[in-house]
Amino acid sequence: MRWETVPLGDVVSPVSSRAGARKLPVYSVTKHSGFVPSTDYFKKQVFSQDLSTYKVVEKGQFAYATIHLDEGSIGVAPEACIISPMYTVFSVDQSRVDAGYLIRLMKSPTAVAQYSRLGRGTAERRKSISLEALGRLGVHLPPLPEQRRIAAILDDADALRSTWGETRESARRAISSRISALLSKSTDIKPLAQLLAEPMRNGISPSRGGRYEGEVLTLSAITRGAFDLRQRKSDLFAAPHAADKLAIEGLHLICRGNGNAELVGAMVAVTDQLDGVAFPDTMIGFRPSSEINSPTLVAAWRHPTVRDQLRRAARTTNGTYKVNQQSLSSIMVPVPRREDQEQIAALDAERARLDSQLARGLVSLDELFASLQHRAFRGEL
Known part of the structure; x- marks a missing residue:
């Protein structure tokens, strides 16, 4: 041809x-x-x-x-x-x-x-x-008929990617809706201050004259919907990382300041065991009490009633929205019954499992599409 x-x-x-x-x-x-x-x-x-x-x-x-x-x-x-x-x-x-x-x-x-x-x-x-x-x-x-054939193959492959992505989003929405329903029926509402196992504390800031090198999380680690341990950097600090500044598994982190009003106050739980990585001063860390399990607290924190409170609590300075420990302490959080919390935790685990499975499938489809593109424009399809 x-x-x-x-x-x-x-x-x-x-x-x-x-x-x-x-x-x-x-x-x-x-x-x-x-x-x-x-x-x-x-x-x-x-x-x-x-x-x-x-x-x-x-x-x-x-x-x-x-x-x-x-x-x-x-x-x-x-x-x-x-x-x-x-x-x-x-x-x-x-x-x-x-x-x-x-x-x-x-x-x-x-x-x-x-x-x-x-x-x-x-x-x-x-x-x-x-x-x-x-x-x-x-x-x-190539000749026009071959151009149309190649375009049709790539269109079909791209449509499959889109369908797979839509399936992933539908699964997320369906499970999130069930979790939201369980939170909405809760009649017990408490300020965050009453749900802490230990006091809140701010993270650590790098120092221009620092002599101690260490790793610290970046905000991207907690503002993308789930904890991402890859989002960290090396910097210099005035002293070695103190134990209470380390991002250890089970710690909950809240975004203290962000230029995006929808991201300030975002919360995730550290789900991986990190070795000596601190959380920065742009985050607030704490551990929840046994009265509310981690998946329930994180889900409740994203509930519209809580997000509305966070928007009202945020203050803006030079285009950056900020919350502090005092304003966060008074945020009212729904606390479902223990059996509902267990169901929320199970739904959250199922969401994570499905999301991981569908994400792997999407990666495979992306790789297939990239291969088809490469072959298509070399005349190898």
Whole structure:
């Protein structure tokens, strides 16, 4: 089968039509999902009231973020729409190129790796890539029927990945809903101060003049929904880590400050045995009493009634939201009956088991998709 390699510029043409008075939906072009309605992506309106200078993209035309193409921000318009002037728009020669094939090719790791060298600019992540420069990129084009076959194979593989991911999210939501129902029926509500086995304490800060090297967690270790022991760093401290500053298994950690209001106050339990790793001053640590088990406390802390209290308790300084030991002590926490706590713990363990199993399957599908991409654009499918 004959494949040809041609400059992209030979099979695409620039498009520069402005919206004027034309009323069309506003889209953004994203890294992972291509064209997405702007209000869906940002959860609010971020575009200008005056859309007359926005660019029109007809169904099937391409657009990419001129300064973020090296991150994979390119897509094909699903309908006639308008997008910000910051994007570059082009059409393809449909007699030579299948749009489905080309978008897969242009979002492939091999293509994305080449974009940074095409840009012009001083900041690495802000390089502008003109269509003229992008047009010099060599693209491998088999005959149209083969392009469509390759695109269909990759679409099916990608759909399988999406289905697997949706199954994972559905399992999470279903178990979370059952846990939430058990928490909501609890009639016993107590301040966190009454559920502590030991006093709260802040972590340790690195010291500029420190002479003792040690490891300390970063906030990412506790703000991603579960404890992640990989999120730590080495630094210098004024003294060796004290025992009460170590992130030991069973300790509960709360995010004391964050620029994201939804992350301040986030709580996780340390679920791994670490060797001499401290928690930082941006966290508050404690152990819960036997009155409430760990899975129940962490789940209760994420319950909407508790999150509402945390939002009210947080104070902002220079864009950073903060809570302290005093404000946390008064947060009212539902304390279910012992049998309900045991059920919550069992559900939490089942969620972890299913999530791990589905995550491994998703990794396998990602590896399969990467292999198919590599083979597809080398003519090996």
